Amino acid sequence: MIQVSPFDSGLYQTLLSDTEAGLWLNDQAQLSAMLKVEGELAMAQAEAGLIPADAAAAIAAAAASLIPDPASLAAGTASAGVPVPALVKALKDVLPAEQARWVHFGATSQDIVDTALILNCRELIALHESRIRALIGALADLAEAHRNTLIAGRTRTQQAVPMSFGFKVAQWLSPLLRQLERLEELKPRLLKTQLGGAVGTLAAMGDKADLSGQILARRLDLACGSNWHTQRDALVELSGWLGLSTGALGKMAQDWLLMSQTEVGEIRFSNGGGSSTMPQKCNPVNAEIILAMARQNAGLVGQMHQAMLHEHERSGSSWAQEWLVLPQQLMATAVALRHGLEALQFIEINAPCMLRNLGAFNGVIYAEAATFELARSMPRDQAAQLLKDACQQAIAGDEHLFKIVARLSGVQLDVAQMQQRLLGDGATGVWLDTLLQQAHALR
Incomplete structure (x- = not known):
């Protein structure tokens, strides 16, 4: 297999990829999800009275047991521009002709691919959400432990006024809480079936179309999305959420890089990477990779917006654009979150150095x-x-x-009194208390 992206590289997989996320992004995950949709579609159509029940049961059983070799579908995918025709043929080949004729009845390839994508996205955003929650917990503990630790507040890279290090940590935490809120708002718009048939009208299913779609959604535990072949706003919204998530992490990572500079020395990561020729170095690798993922995702958000530009009732080129972009964003977000959690296990706070810099x-x-x-x-x-x-x-x-x-x-004027006053009493203290309460409520 050709390996171009570090996300797929055996060499870089531990640094720049994520095994858990990969379970829902690889070829087999996509094919398994497509087969699940085909099987559940048949069962839904049988329940709606559109196809025979025995044929539906056979199709669902075959779809659940079939494990096609992705390479065997490559030629068909290249010819059709989508894997579904070759996959449907492989499914039909393991069924008697009388039952095979009901496979993929009235659906179109995009119905299967898009619904399968949503099934896998559901697993991936659950992974992202669980890691964000864990990161929020770790940051809340750090903020609470250091709410009375003084550090130089900096604006435009220059020292400005003293502040609490716990308050600084809370600035990293706060946008992650909002990301959880945004995700809850996004889920109803994203987690929905796609079932429109050739041009979105489901004409081939006749008067059983609506009922079949509703039953399919129930069986897949998704909202009934009907047809959104050319309405890609929910996926672009997901892209934006992924970009915001890594952007929030990237801001935190950039602070880490600046604070861990040798001349600053306010934090250190004990798991940092070494140098082949400079044994004194402890490079903040986790922070570097988080920042790289944030920059990668920021650029990809714009490309996902390009994928909204469908012509007429369906587009091959804009659809393929999503295949190139969205998996990278889903992976990059998982990678950034994993590195964030790892870094917080090894962060060392140098409070005396913070005070010395003041x-x-x-x-x-x-x-x-x-x-x-x-x-x-x-x-x-x-x-x-x-x-x-x-x-x-x-x-x-x-x-x-x-x-x-x-x-x-x-x-x-007394320095100690001034420091105590600057630690964040009043409105700042109330804000910090409220934020920490919100973070602890997620545990």
Whole structure:
């Protein structure tokens, strides 16, 4: 078999792929899902009175036991542009002619492929959801453990004001809670059957069409989707959800990379990869791969939007675009989540280093807090100008900001009191408590 993508590579499978997700994305998973749809369609049509019950039972039994070799269907897939005709022939070949004639009755290839895709997507988003929940739990524990650990808050890569490291962790956690909400909203629109026949009218099934479709949906535990051959919005919405999920993880991973730089040293991953020539290195591999998956998914979202551009009642090219794009996104999301969970098992927090970094440049990071403290006893503009002058002196010299402020204003400021005030009382503390309660409720 030709291997082009690292997702399919034996060499990269542990780094850039995911075994659990692969169970629902490989050829056999797709063929098994298609056969399940064919078998359940026959049973639904029999229950609706459209085809003989004995034929339906035989078709369902054959579909459940048939394990076709994907390679044996390759030529037929290339000829038809879709695997279903070759798969239907293989199914018919194991049945008597009188029963085989009822296989795939009134359906079209896209009905089978799309419904099979939804069955496998259901398993994959369940995997994603379970990992997001586990990640939320791990982040909630980390945030709670470090809600009183001081760290430099940074804006535009520069130190801004001190804050709680627990608050920073909560910023990683918060979008994941919203992703669970979005997923619940998406599921009713996504988890539905496709059954439209040649052009979506199900004309070949006559007056049994609606009932057959409803029964099929019930048997597959999906919503009855009727025809959405050219209405791909739910799949594009799924693509967007996958992009948002890896985007949220990518923001977290990028913070990890910056915080674990040697010169910063605020966190470290004890499972980091080494170097062939630099034995001192401990590379944050998990974070690197998460960020790569986030970038990959961000680009693929746009390609999925291209797949909405179907001509008339069905498109071969836009449909094939989905086959190229969506599996990559489903896999990339699983990979990013797995690396996130693994990284959090090995993360080491260097609180003393966080505190040490706060002291860089003679305490100028406390300038904003000091300004508002001085504004209690003088006009705000005057306080701001005084701190601006004090910061310039602190950066240029070796005197702490608060000593300079005391000399210029006569106001004594205490670093420990200032730190305690900046840890996130008030509205920040309430927000953090609420977020952690939401996270713990998911356990």
